[in-house]
Amino acid sequence: MPESAENMPTPPAPETRNPGEPFEVAVLALQNLTVFPETVVPLGIGRPRSLAAVEAALATPEKLLACITVRPDRSDDTDAKRDDLYEVGTLVMIKRMDRTENGMRIIVQGTERVRVRQWKQEDPYLRAEMEILPEPNVVDSEHVEATKRNLQQMITEALALLPNVPPEVRIAVLGQVDAVRLSYFLASILNLGVEEEQKMLEANTADELVRAAHTSLTREVEILQLRSKIASEAQVEMDKAQRDYVLRQQMRAIQKELGEDETGEAAETELLRERLEKAELPDEVRTEADRELRRLQRLPPAAPDYHVIRTYLEFILELPWLKSSEDKLELAEARRILDEDHYGLEDVKERILEFLAVIKLRPDTKSPILLFVGPPGVGKTSLGRSIARALGRQFERMSLGGVRDEAELRGHRRTYIGAMPGRIVQSIRRAGVNNPVLMLDEIDKLGNDYRGDPAAALLEILDPQQNNSFRDHYLDLPFDLSKVFFIATANQLGPIPAPLRDRMEIIALAGYSDREKLEIAKRYLVPRQVTENGLNNAQLKIADDTIELIASRYTREAGVRQLERNIGSIARKVALKIAQAESESVTVTAADVREYLGPPRFYPEQARKELHAGVATGMAWTEMGGEVLFIEATLLPGGHGLTITGQLGEVMQESARAAQSYLWSHAAEFGIDPAIFKDFGVHLHVPAGAIPKDGPSAGVTITSALASLYTGRRVRPDTAMTGEITLSGLVFPIGGVKEKVLAAHRAGIRRIILPSRNEADVDEIPEDVKKELQIVFVSGIAEVIDAALEVLVANPPPSPALLDSARAHRPDPEPQPLTVKG
Ligand SMILES: Nc1ncnc2c1ncn2[C@@H]1O[C@H](COP(=O)(O)OP(=O)(O)OP(=O)(O)O)[C@@H](O)[C@H]1O
Numbered sequence: 174m175p176e177s178a179e180n181m182p183t184p185p186a187p188e189t190r191n192p193g194e195p196f197e198v199a200v201l202a203l204q205n206l207t208v209f210p211e212t213v214v215p216l217g218i219g220r221p222r223s224l225a226a227v228e229a230a231l232a233t234p235e236k237l238l239a240c241i242t243v244r245p246d247r248s249d250d251t252d253a254k255r256d257d258l259y260e261v262g263t264l265v266m267i268k269r270m271d272r273t274e275n276g277m278r279i280i281v282q283g284t285e286r287v288r289v290r291q292w293k294q295e296d297p298y299l300r301a302e303m304e305i306l307p308e309p310n311v312v313d314s315e316h317v318e319a320t321k322r323n324l325q326q327m328i329t330e331a332l333a334l335l336p337n338v339p340p341e342v343r344i345a346v347l348g349q350v351d352a353v354r355l356s357y358f359l360a361s362i363l364n365l366g367v368e369e370e371q372k373m374l375e376a377n378t379a380d381e382l383v384r385a386a387h388t389s390l391t392r393e394v395e396i397l398q399l400r401s402k403i404a405s406e407a408q409v410e411m412d413k414a415q416r417d418y419v420l421r422q423q424m425r426a427i428q429k430e431l432g433e434d435e436t437g438e439a440a441e442t443e444l445l446r447e448r449l450e451k452a453e454l455p456d457e458v459r460t461e462a463d464r465e466l467r468r469l470q471r472l473p474p475a476a477p478d479y480h481v482i483r484t485y486l487e488f489i490l491e492l493p494w495l496k497s498s499e500d501k502l503e504l505a506e507a508r509r510i511l512d513e514d515h516y517g518l519e520d521v522k523e524r525i526l527e528f529l530a531v532i533k534l535r536p537d538t539k540s541p542i543l544l545f546v547g548p549p550g551v552g553k554t555s556l557g558r559s560i561a562r563a564l565g566r567q568f569e570r571m572s573l574g575g576v577r578d579e580a581e582l583r584g585h586r587r588t589y590i591g592a593m594p595g596r597i598v599q600s601i602r603r604a605g606v607n608n609p610v611l612m613l614d615e616i617d618k619l620g621n622d623y624r625g626d627p628a629a630a631l632l633e634i635l636d637p638q639q640n641n642s643f644r645d646h647y648l649d650l651p652f653d654l655s656k657v658f659f660i661a662t663a664n665q666l667g668p669i670p671a672p673l674r675d676r677m678e679i680i681a682l683a684g685y686s687d688r689e690k691l692e693i694a695k696r697y698l699v700p701r702q703v704t705e706n707g708l709n710n711a712q713l714k715i716a717d718d719t720i721e722l723i724a725s726r727y728t729r730e731a732g733v734r735q736l737e738r739n740i741g742s743i744a745r746k747v748a749l750k751i752a753q754a755e756s757e758s759v760t761v762t763a764a765d766v767r768e769y770l771g772p773p774r775f776y777p778e779q780a781r782k783e784l785h786a787g788v789a790t791g792m793a794w795t796e797m798g799g800e801v802l803f804i805e806a807t808l809l810p811g812g813h814g815l816t817i818t819g820q821l822g823e824v825m826q827e828s829a830r831a832a833q834s835y836l837w838s839h840a841a842e843f844g845i846d847p848a849i850f851k852d853f854g855v856h857l858h859v860p861a862g863a864i865p866k867d868g869p870s871a872g873v874t875i876t877s878a879l880a881s882l883y884t885g886r887r888v889r890p891d892t893a894m895t896g897e898i899t900l901s902g903l904v905f906p907i908g909g910v911k912e913k914v915l916a917a918h919r920a921g922i923r924r925i926i927l928p929s930r931n932e933a934d935v936d937e938i939p940e941d942v943k944k945e946l947q948i949v950f951v952s953g954i955a956e957v958i959d960a961a962l963e964v965l966v967a968n969p970p971p972s973p974a975l976l977d978s979a980r981a982h983r984p985d986p987e988p989q990p991l992t993v994k995g
């Protein structure tokens with residue numbers, strides 16, 4: 174610190190600085206530059222006198238410094254002396270100082286204008302007695318205001334010609350209401366030359382100042398316009414790359430001038446280059462990455478493309494192009510893991526192990542694509558996880574539910590703003606290896622619309638011939654998906670496009686019997702909920718009959734998800750009791766369930782003790798598993814045709830008509846008076862009318878209900894049935910046997926009528942259920958009627974006399990076509 178600084182009065186604080194009052198301050202000589210009040214300017218300091226002046230200023234509490242410009246005719250490269258300087262300058266406050274290799278870099282903010290009264294010293298730095306100059310005063314306010322508006326108008330024009338001006342500048346300029354400040358600001362950003370700038374700084378009235386600003390700006394705008402005209406003409410000839418290069422060079426220069434550090438950017442691209450060098454990449458990827466890196470190095474960080482390319486390169490770096498995890502496949506161990514994670518599902522586990530065995534024997538073959546189909550909560554997703562664990566592979570899951578756009582799977586091209594990689598490669602990146610188990614959940618819920626069909630993209634992804642060079646739009650490079658072990662899940666096969674289905678090995682999970690649910694709950698769900706809720710096995714016990722009650726009355730599902738949720742709510746309530754020290758341990762019995770879960774939510778259809786003539790018990794398959802349903806038919810004396818209610822779909826309505834026609838044409842064979850078809854209408858109804866039902870498998874049940882109605886023989890109440898019928902009286906096989914039979918068993922049915930051609934499906938039914946059931950296989954309607962109806966006529970059909978009276982009531986004696994009401 175210079176010694177002379179110690180005994181001189183420091184400049185007064187801002188609030189006590191008055192125009193005209195003298196004070197002493199260090200002076201910084203500026204070359205080719207004028208600082209104006211209210212403006213912020215970065216300055217590079219290198220000359221000895223300047224450095225000393227800044228040091229002196231920094232040593233004062235106010236950190237004030239006077240910036241005075243060197244007269245243009247005096248300026249050369251030597252350190253400026255007092256005679257070289259103008260007399261009017263700007264008092265500035267040093268806001269920031271950074272030391273650099275060859276001096277320092279400061280950022281100053283102009284405060285007031287000052288005039289030199291008397292030079293005090295020249296060495297080691299310039300120092301002078303100064304006085305504050307008053308702010309330029311407004312003489313003719315209308316003139317000033319008009320000129321100011323004019324200025325703003327011109328600025329708008331100028332900005333239109335300068336597309337690269339940052340929006341902040343635009344806002345700052347156009348939002349400025351003060352004519353003086355606006356003029357100073359303009360003077361500081363326009364390159365006016367020292368003399369003109371000094372003239373503006375010295376202007377003592379606002380009128381003079383805005384006029385000067387106006388003149389300069391007018392000239393600048395004219396130059397800009399001219400330049401833009403020349404540029405647009407030249408542009409046609411100038412090759413784009415060359416133009417970009419020139420612009421970038423200019424930008425560099427400006428950045429340097431502004432003191433924006435370039436080292437950060439350089440270091441960043443350098444780092445990327447090093448990472449790319451070390452990364453294991455296929456040749457094609459490396460070539461492309463290097464090309465992009467070279468583009469990046471030429472770009473300034475402010476360019477919009479800079480960020481895009483950087484993100485792209487980072488994504489490339491994160492992708493496991495060549496990185497695989499090693500399979501640790503021991504079949505015995507795999508079986509142990511599958512058994513550890515899941516109860517039952519023997520045949521499913523068996524098939525999974527078969528596939529794993531193939532992978533083990535021939536590691537180079539393509540992995541099979543598995544498709545787990547079944548109702549919710551039967552363990553499809555969690556089996557996928559187990560397979561990954563058994564193989565020692567990473568597991569990633571993506572839900573396809575509601576994916577309607579191909580781009581979601583395959584990404585957007587990088588030319589789009591905000592483009593992103595597709596979900597497939599994103600999952601691979603998350604997995605961190607190129608051979609994860611990738612679960613495509615809910616493949617049956619895939620949508621498609623005008624944006625492109627995601628199923629088509631999936632076809633390619635799942636095609637072993639093509640997926641070794643899968644092209645994500647964003648990456649635009651081939652990625653090898655052939656090592657991925659794909660597992661898809663679905664609730665239904667129907668909505669999955671056939672070509673997609675053909676690529677996959679279908680494994681069906683039908684749902685669990687009550688016994689299986691109990692076992693799963695005891696072994697997995699209760700222990701899991703106990704730990705999840707911070708309890709231990711001693712603190713919560715749930716009795717077996719309690720679990721059964723929850724499964725039957727609080728849930729209606731083929732899987733165990735609701736069951737687990739209900740057990741979870743019990744566990745939470747018990748945890749609360751224990752936390753509040755109300756009890757130390759709780760055993761939940763069937764009698765307590767209501768207290769924990771409220772009143773039962775479901776009263777599932779139970780086998781009825783007795784059925785009226787015209788009512789038959791059927792079995793239906795729903796997405797939730799199986800269900801029993803009752804089909805009811807009644808005669809309408811004096812009516813005609815077939816009235817159908819209960820929201821039956823078209824296929825079921827057709828079954829009903831076929832059943833009626835068959836019985837009509839074989840009336841004699843079944844002992845039915847044919848007159849009944851002409852004289853009575855039939856109303857067919859399936860309760861639970863709010864739920865739409867469809868499918869051909871109700872044919873057998875409808876036939877039984879109608880046969881019962883027409884013969885008066887009742888359907889056996891212990892018997893449930895399913896099967897499709899044809900007009901010629903054949904019974905065709907149906908799907909979902911296991912779910913249907915389990916549901917019927919749950920409902921208390923002990924006798925089942927099934928199509929003969931479904932005999933093989935019976936193997937899937939758990940032994941404990943099967944041994945409590947009698948199963949009758951049928952292949953024609955006559956057999957159905959024999960098996961379903963009681964022999965005794967309980968409720969004789971209408972007598973001929975009644976038929977006569979019914980006939981008398983009918984307005985139209987001709988047989989009517991069947992009418993169907995929905
Ligand atoms: N056999 C089983 N043994 C043990 N736990 C099971 C079994 N089946 C299902 N679970 C458990 O039930 C829960 C639901 O299973 P998961 O989420 O796999 O169902 P999901 O079939 O994928 O259903 P969704 O079709 O709704 O996706 C899981 O916590 C799972 O561990």
Ligand SMILES: [Mg+2]
Pocket residue numbers: 553554555614662
């Ligand atoms: Mg699932």
